[in-house]
Every structure is written in C-alpha cells, then in structure tokens.
Amino acid sequence: MRIHDVIGIGFGPSNIALAITLEEKKQEGHNLDFFFIEKQPGFAWHADMMLDNAHMQISFLKDLATMRNPSSHFTFINYLHQKKRLQDFINLKTFFPSRHEFNDYLAWAASHFDNRCAYGEEVFEILPEEKDDEIILLRVRSRDSNGIVHERFARNLILGIGGKPSIPEYFQPLRHDARVFHSNSYLREISRHQTAKRIAVVGAGQSAAEIFMDLHSRPNAPHVDLIMRARAIKPSDDSPFVNEIFNTDFTDFVFSRPDEDRATLLDEFWHTNYAAPDLVLIEQIFNVFYQQRVTGGTRHRFLRRHEVAGVQAQPEGIQLILRDLNAGRDHVSTYDAVILATGYRRDHHKTMLSALAPYLRDFAVDRQYRLQSTPGFCPAIFLQGACESSHGLSDTLLSVTAVRTYEIGEALLSTGNTGNRSISRTAANPIRAVANR
Ligand SMILES: Cc1cc2nc3c(=O)[nH]c(=O)nc-3n(C[C@H](O)[C@H](O)[C@H](O)COP(=O)(O)OP(=O)(O)OC[C@H]3O[C@@H](n4cnc5c(N)ncnc54)[C@H](O)[C@@H]3O)c2cc1C
Structure with a gap:
C-alpha cells in the first residue's frame, strides 16, 4: 500500500x-x-x-x-x-x-x-x-x-x-451579510454590487489603496469613503538598507534572538509590510482628492483618524458609527457596501x-x-x-x-x-x- x-x-x-x-x-x-x-x-x-x-x-x-x-x-x-x-x-x-x-x-x-x-x-x-x-x-x-x-x-x-481574512470584531455579527466583505473576495463580490452608490473601504494598506483606485475608475462612479485610523497613508519603505531585513540570512538573526528582541524587530519594521502601499499608488490617491478639490466635487471622502465604533445592518444600508479620533465625536454614515481591507490572520x-x-x-x-x-x-x-x-x-x-x-x-x-x-x-x-x- x-x-x-x-x-x-x-x-x-x-x-x-x-x-x-x-x-x-x-x-x-x-x-x-x-x-x-x-x-x-x-x-x-x-x-x-x-x-x-x-x-x-x-x-x-x-x-x-x-x-x-x-x-x-x-x-x-x-x-x-x-x-x-x-x-x-x-x-x-x-x-x-x-x-x-x-x-x-x-x-x-x-x-x-x-x-x-x-x-x-x-x-x-x-x-x-x-x-x-x-x-x-x-x-x-x-x-x-x-x-x-x-x-x-x-x-x-x-x-x-x-x-484567513481578519474581520474586525464589530463586523463579526455581519459575516453573512453580502453587503460587507473582505478584500480577499473583492472582485467576486463587487461584481454583485455594480449599482452600489455609497461604498466604505476600511484599511490603510496596499489592498485598501488598490481597491479605492479601482472603485474610483468604475463606470457606476460610486462615492467612496476611505476610512483609516492613521493620520497619513505612509509608503512602504523598500530602500536598500531596510530591505536587508528580507534577506534570507536575516531569518537566522531573527530566530536567534530572544522573544522580546524579535517582537521589537517586528515592531520596528512593521511598516515595511503592513499599512504601507506603494508610493505611486499613494500619489494617485492624493491626485484624486486634489482634483476633487479643484472641481469642488464631493464624491469621495478621506476619513483619516477615524475608526469604526459600531455597525448596524439596516434595510437601506450598512450603518457605520464613525469615531473622529481628532475631534472625539461620533457620526453615522450609511453604505451600500463595506469593504474590509483589514489584513489576514x-x-x-x-x-x-x-x-x-x-x-x-x-x-x-x-x-x-x-x-x-x-x-x-x-x-x-x-x-x-x-x-x-x-x-x-x-x-x-x-x-x-x-x-x-x-x-x-x-x-x-x-x-x-x-x-x-x-x-x-x-x-x-x-x-x-x-x-x-
Ligand atoms: C493581493 C495580494 C498581493 C500580494 N502581493 C505580494 C507581492 O507582491 N510580494 C510578496 O512577496 N507577497 C505578496 N503577497 C503576500 C502573499 O502572502 C504571498 O505572495 C504568497 O501568496 C504566499 O504564498 P503561500 O503559498 O504561503 O500562501 P497563499 O498564496 O495564500 O496560498 C495558500 C493556498 O492554500 C490554499 N488553502 C488554504 N486552506 C486550505 C485548506 N484547508 N485545504 C486546501 N487548501 C487550502 C489556498 O486556497 C491557497 O491556494 C500578496 C498578498 C495578497 C493578498
């Protein structure tokens, strides 16, 4: 056998x-x-x-x-x-x-x-x-x-x-609501929301940035809120000395360190891989918002320093309670679709x-x-x-x-x-x- x-x-x-x-x-x-x-x-x-x-x-x-x-x-x-x-x-x-x-x-x-x-x-x-x-x-x-x-x-x-898609706690009860989905299934799900007019993208990484630009160029021209806790979208640092942490021999170094040192290293270089889109993409997004100011449009919102403080599924849309971390105030927005570009476990x-x-x-x-x-x-x-x-x-x-x-x-x-x-x-x-x- x-x-x-x-x-x-x-x-x-x-x-x-x-x-x-x-x-x-x-x-x-x-x-x-x-x-x-x-x-x-x-x-x-x-x-x-x-x-x-x-x-x-x-x-x-x-x-x-x-x-x-x-x-x-x-x-x-x-x-x-x-x-x-x-x-x-x-x-x-x-x-x-x-x-x-x-x-x-x-x-x-x-x-x-x-x-x-x-x-x-x-x-x-x-x-x-x-x-x-x-x-x-x-x-x-x-x-x-x-x-x-x-x-x-x-x-x-x-x-x-x-x-596995990482789903923030507030969204867990809505796992089976087709209006809320993770970036992992973006193309499949967005094709079912071709008429969506109001869309929220939660996240500050490469996927959130790519999805924002993709939605911006869609024929149904949805209004998109890009929601993130960060103050700015920071680019991934792929400069040569930093990039050395991805060299194969760096694995030996990391593995040889005590747990606390490893955690410090991960923390120090976290932004090389997480919440760090390519600079070109960041520039494209900036340009979209700049041109919107030129024309006086209101189609998209860049909700930086915002976090989702509550979620409710309503017949007319998904209601997000958005906490403005600068002002310390909550406000409510309703969306036809919410896309979670919130990473992986x-x-x-x-x-x-x-x-x-x-x-x-x-x-x-x-x-x-x-x-x-x-x-x-x-x-x-x-x-x-x-x-x-x-x-x-x-x-x-x-x-x-x-x-x-x-x-x-x-x-x-x-x-x-x-x-x-x-x-x-x-x-x-x-x-x-x-x-x-
Ligand atoms: C959109 C996106 C872009 C990326 N771009 C880059 C990049 O440019 N450069 C880079 O270095 N990394 C990139 N990454 C990181 C990515 O993790 C790696 O590129 C790579 O996919 C890792 O390969 P993997 O085989 O470990 O995991 P995966 O590519 O995730 O493959 C895992 C496979 O296991 C299968 N599987 C899972 N569970 C089961 C099960 N229970 N039974 C059977 N099969 C199962 C899945 O279907 C999948 O095919 C990107 C990630 C994403 C999400």
Whole structure:
C-alpha cells in the first residue's frame, strides 16, 4: 500500500516552491513521494485581488527558485524564455512584473505538478495514526465540492495554507451579510454590487489603496469613503538598507534572538509590510482628492483618524458609527457596501491541527519551521507562512520562499521518516472517498 512521504496542504507559491525543491532533489537521488491538496478548483493566486494595474511588490528575482538555484527550470527568467517574452520583458526595464504576469508564471510552474495535486478539496482535519504506542502516520481528511470526504495518509506534512481574512470584531455579527466583505473576495463580490452608490473601504494598506483606485475608475462612479485610523497613508519603505531585513540570512538573526528582541524587530519594521502601499499608488490617491478639490466635487471622502465604533445592518444600508479620533465625536454614515481591507490572520493551522495538539509543544517551531512534538510522535510537520513571530517579516512574503523550501527539504530528509515503513492497521487505501457530508 502506498503512503505519501509528504502531503502538502495548499498549493500556493510556498508549496509550489516546495514541489520544485523536492522535484530537483530527485537529481540528488532523493525520490520522495509527495502530494498536495488545494481547495481551489485550479491554481489561482489571490484571484479576487487581480486588479488590472496591480504590480508585484517584490523583485521577480525572488521567484520560486532563483534564490535557491538560479539554474533551475522554474525561474521567472526561464518562464519568460519559454513564453518567448524574455526580450520584451527586458525592454520593460522593471523588476516588478504585473500581478497578472506573476500569476501566469506561478500557474505555469504549478502545471508541472498536475499529477501531484488534488484541486478542489479543502482539508478540514488531520488525525494521528497510532501503532505500538507511537504516532507513525497522519490521516489527512479533505472535502470536495460535492461534499465527499477523502482520506490520505502521510508520513510528513507541510502546511502552506496562507492567511484567513481578519474581520474586525464589530463586523463579526455581519459575516453573512453580502453587503460587507473582505478584500480577499473583492472582485467576486463587487461584481454583485455594480449599482452600489455609497461604498466604505476600511484599511490603510496596499489592498485598501488598490481597491479605492479601482472603485474610483468604475463606470457606476460610486462615492467612496476611505476610512483609516492613521493620520497619513505612509509608503512602504523598500530602500536598500531596510530591505536587508528580507534577506534570507536575516531569518537566522531573527530566530536567534530572544522573544522580546524579535517582537521589537517586528515592531520596528512593521511598516515595511503592513499599512504601507506603494508610493505611486499613494500619489494617485492624493491626485484624486486634489482634483476633487479643484472641481469642488464631493464624491469621495478621506476619513483619516477615524475608526469604526459600531455597525448596524439596516434595510437601506450598512450603518457605520464613525469615531473622529481628532475631534472625539461620533457620526453615522450609511453604505451600500463595506469593504474590509483589514489584513489576514495566520493562525488557522492551529484549528486544522487541533486533533494533534496534545503531541505538539504549543505549536512552537524550530529554525527549519518544524513543529516541535512529544517523543513517539514520528511525523514531521512544517509550517510555511505562519512563522512571522519567530522567523521575521519575510515569512508571509515571497522573499525567502525558495530558500525556505531548501531548508525544509533538508530537514525532511534528515528525519529519516520517509520511504517504506510498516503499515498501520487502520490505514487502508491512500485515497479513500468516505462519505457524503
Ligand atoms: C493581493 C495580494 C498581493 C500580494 N502581493 C505580494 C507581492 O507582491 N510580494 C510578496 O512577496 N507577497 C505578496 N503577497 C503576500 C502573499 O502572502 C504571498 O505572495 C504568497 O501568496 C504566499 O504564498 P503561500 O503559498 O504561503 O500562501 P497563499 O498564496 O495564500 O496560498 C495558500 C493556498 O492554500 C490554499 N488553502 C488554504 N486552506 C486550505 C485548506 N484547508 N485545504 C486546501 N487548501 C487550502 C489556498 O486556497 C491557497 O491556494 C500578496 C498578498 C495578497 C493578498
């Protein structure tokens, strides 16, 4: 019976990069049986934020492979070469391709692994498989769009599941109101609000800024309130000395520091990644408000130093109580749609792995991103993109992806927890449709 050496959950950039690393390890004689499970029906990279003018916020050289192996088949440059666009891309004179193009690059890379990924299945549970007082395998349970539950068995696991939309407390009761949605589903949801006239965008980061400009150019010309606690929209600092914090060796530095030092570092450089749109975008937004003053228009409002102090769903719209932090006064505004560009949480692995919690040491990871476990728990479980507090701000980005997968690949091989092992009594077929749920 076949048991996968590695199952990767999620097939976004992090786990595609891992697939590439493991594929290239074959040339060194390490032939691991690896497989991925992805909930989307096919590969897509933040599809609902694929806005027309959006560009990468990171150099294309920080692609899936270059930083680990510049001669890899899977570099962005080889992708351009294969697509016969290398010379034209050079003439663009940019390090920052459009997000459309980077998505196409990622989809191209992912397509090499179509036989190693089950698309359209959402993993909801991971269970321990015990033999002789040891946990030797993991049972990975996923559900497809027809509600059928599938089970697979793995010796090791890599979670690359990205973030979950962070919904501020006041909006929690309105989670099922279609007039309130997160930037994560922006394009899908806004297409259902084509006639919306009054829209609020909550947030001060790149997504809020991109959405504001997108709404500004929409044919229905909605009135948009851009609401943020900040006094000013500050640009992301990508100057060279600051950018060094995204270098791969900075991960060693962050990891080696005591918890308080790590927290201070995260705090000091928080603005390189959060609430910090590109300067060009900030200038465009400023220009929109300036031209509005020139013409005496009132279409948009920039509600800086404002926070949402209450929310009510009314038949005529979503009512926000907006607190003016400068004046110390509240006022009420009503909207046809409210868009929460409020970022992501990165703790969903704890829910997914909750059945394994007794074996995991408070979900702490080592330098190689492996969750620490109790004696007798054999499977190695690695996290990609959920280790910002221990490994630094680059963890949720593409910056270290290629090198991180090298580190994980090496750690995986060093466990010796691969290859044929005895089969658990309960482990039947590696893929099993269980029941309709
Ligand atoms: C709009 C936007 C633009 C960005 N632009 C940049 C940029 O320019 N540069 C940069 O460095 N970073 C950028 N980022 C940060 C982003 O986190 C990384 O680019 C990258 O997507 C991280 O890859 P990942 O594979 O870790 O996570 P993700 O890309 O989020 O992929 C996770 C995958 O796991 C799947 N998944 C989740 N849960 C399950 C489950 N239970 N079962 C099965 N599958 C599951 C998801 O469907 C998804 O495909 C951007 C983020 C956003 C939202």
